[in-house]
Amino acid sequence: MNAAQMPLTEPTSFSPERGAELAHSLAGLRVRIASACAAASRPPGAVTLVAVSKTYPASDIAAAHAAGQMIFGENRVQEALGKFPPLRQTCPDLRLHLIGPLQTNKVRDAVRIADVIETLDRPALADALAREADRQGRMPDLLIEVNTGSEPQKAGIQPEEADAFIAQAQSRFGAKLTGLMCIPPAGADPAPHFTALATLAARHGLTVLSMGMSADFEAAIAKGATHVRIGTAIFGSRPPLTTA
Numbered sequence: 001m002n003a004a005q006m007p008l009t010e011p012t013s014f015s016p017e018r019g020a021e022l023a024h025s026l027a028g029l030r031v032r033i034a035s036a037c038a039a040a041s042r043p044p045g046a047v048t049l050v051a052v053s054k055t056y057p058a059s060d061i062a063a064a065h066a067a068g069q070m071i072f073g074e075n076r077v078q079e080a081l082g083k084f085p086p087l088r089q090t091c092p093d094l095r096l097h098l099i100g101p102l103q104t105n106k107v108r109d110a111v112r113i114a115d116v117i118e119t120l121d122r123p124a125l126a127d128a129l130a131r132e133a134d135r136q137g138r139m140p141d142l143l144i145e146v147n148t149g150s151e152p153q154k155a156g157i158q159p160e161e162a163d164a165f166i167a168q169a170q171s172r173f174g175a176k177l178t179g180l181m182c183i184p185p186a187g188a189d190p191a192p193h194f195t196a197l198a199t200l201a202a203r204h205g206l207t208v209l210s211m212g213m214s215a216d217f218e219a220a221i222a223k224g225a226t227h228v229r230i231g232t233a234i235f236g237s238r239p240p241l242t243t244a
């Protein structure tokens, strides 16, 4: 790693005001998740909240953790490397899900710091993960990302290739492969995408379904989401990204 790539270690102390603000938004969100569970006749604990902290500082993660939030999602390995090692010194129970497209040259760091990698989506990445897990003697749990809308610009295995890819990953990774993840096309009704993902998971006996974000998590819970990935509804709106 050269100096330019070296992540800066971020401070983790937060103001009482930000602590109260995040405790308030998390409490409101937990109520909405519980209501969506009730509306779907699912038990309140059926859905796990992954707080998506991308672009927000480590101090916000510490504040959310102080308010009882344990599981966080980050898109970029490099950004997570700057935030999680210092946080884990004071909050050893933090769990990190990597939810962004994963390049094979980031696999070493990803296997080292992630508890869950949600975006396994191609054979070359499966190969790299298997090699790295052997080398490190550790493997995060894995979800396969499915490109349910077949969008050319989006990561995820194509729906028509998903059955074969899931079967291969199951034989290779065993119980480490726990489920599926999707991001429905923007502007479309997400419900058919959530249903398609749930059907695919059921066909392969996979129990984890990571689907639903700030704008559509209630619909995802109605269709069986076990994990919702929520950022803006907790932390506030992010500045526009300069790169995807």
Ligand SMILES: *Cc1c(COP(=O)(O)O)cnc(C)c1O
Residues within 6 Å of the ligand: 052, 054, 075, 099, 100, 183, 213, 214, 215, 229, 230, 231, 232, 233
């Ligand atoms: C940013 C992001 C989220 C959270 O989106 P919000 O609309 O802020 O809730 C969820 N999943 C993925 C893959 C993301 O990149």
